[in-house]
Amino acid sequence: NAGVTQTPKFRILKIGQSMTLQCTQDMNHNYMYWYRQDPGMGLKLIYYSVGAGITDKGEVPNGYNVSRSTTEDFPLRLELAAPSQTSVYFCASSYGPGTSEAFFGQGTRLTVV
Amino acid sequence: TQLLEQSPQFLSIQEGENLTVYCNSSSVFSSLQWYRQEPGEGPVLLVTVVTGGEVKKLKRLTFQFGDARKDSSLHITAAQPGDTGLYLCAGAGEDNFNKFYFGSGTKLNVKP
Numbered sequence: 001n002a003g004v005t006q007t008p009k010f011r012i013l014k015i016g017q018s019m020t021l022q023c024t025q026d027m028n029h030n031y032m033y034w035y036r037q038d039p040g041m042g043l044k045l046i047y048y049s050v051g052a053g054i055t056d057k058g059e060v061p062n063g064y065n066v067s068r069s070t071t072e073d074f075p076l077r078l079e080l081a082a083p084s085q086t087s088v089y090f091c092a093s094s095y096g097p098g099t100s101e102a103f104f105g106q107g108t109r110l111t112v113v
Numbered sequence: 114t115q116l117l118e119q120s121p122q123f124l125s126i127q128e129g130e131n132l133t134v135y136c137n138s139s140s141v142f143s144s145l146q147w148y149r150q151e152p153g154e155g156p157v158l159l160v161t162v163v164t165g166g167e168v169k170k171l172k173r174l175t176f177q178f179g180d181a182r183k184d185s186s187l188h189i190t191a192a193q194p195g196d197t198g199l200y201l202c203a204g205a206g207e208d209n210f211n212k213f214y215f216g217s218g219t220k221l222n223v224k225p
Contacts, residue, residue, distance in 0.1 A: 103155075
């Protein structure tokens, strides 16, 4: 069972570069999320989607973009990477909102130098 | 700023001891979840509580949701080294339950 798959697992970017973090899930979940986790901190919501074609901002959306063209995929785009975006990024999916269990990927560790 | 404050931030105890982790907020949540995260992995759900005053037990773990749905606690009885990890609470906003806000986490180390 694949669940939520994130690629790449690690990446080093130079300041000003761009990249896309990939996330795909095979559970036919409508809800998908992107979080970032800074060292010693909890997770902060970047963007979320309640279904294909529908996305909305979370707590910390600046510097990121998302799209949701299919139920399975929810890529996160970083434009003009900055050192403040150094973090571990987690993608998650759930069947529904609120009380539904969120299933997380293994994370992408991003360093911007 | 964190909407959900967890305490303590760090906890190092001996095997067999009991402990309680707290998750507090000034906001009301429609539901609250507890997750456990191990190094290099994503969080894994332990429990969801939805009703004010609700108590749920999962083997040696007891979870409580405050009457006003603003706070929660996790109590572990007779902690074991396998309980070591980062414990995170997460609340779904009452105005928008699509958004989950995570606490800052409690890092637990249980020494054999």
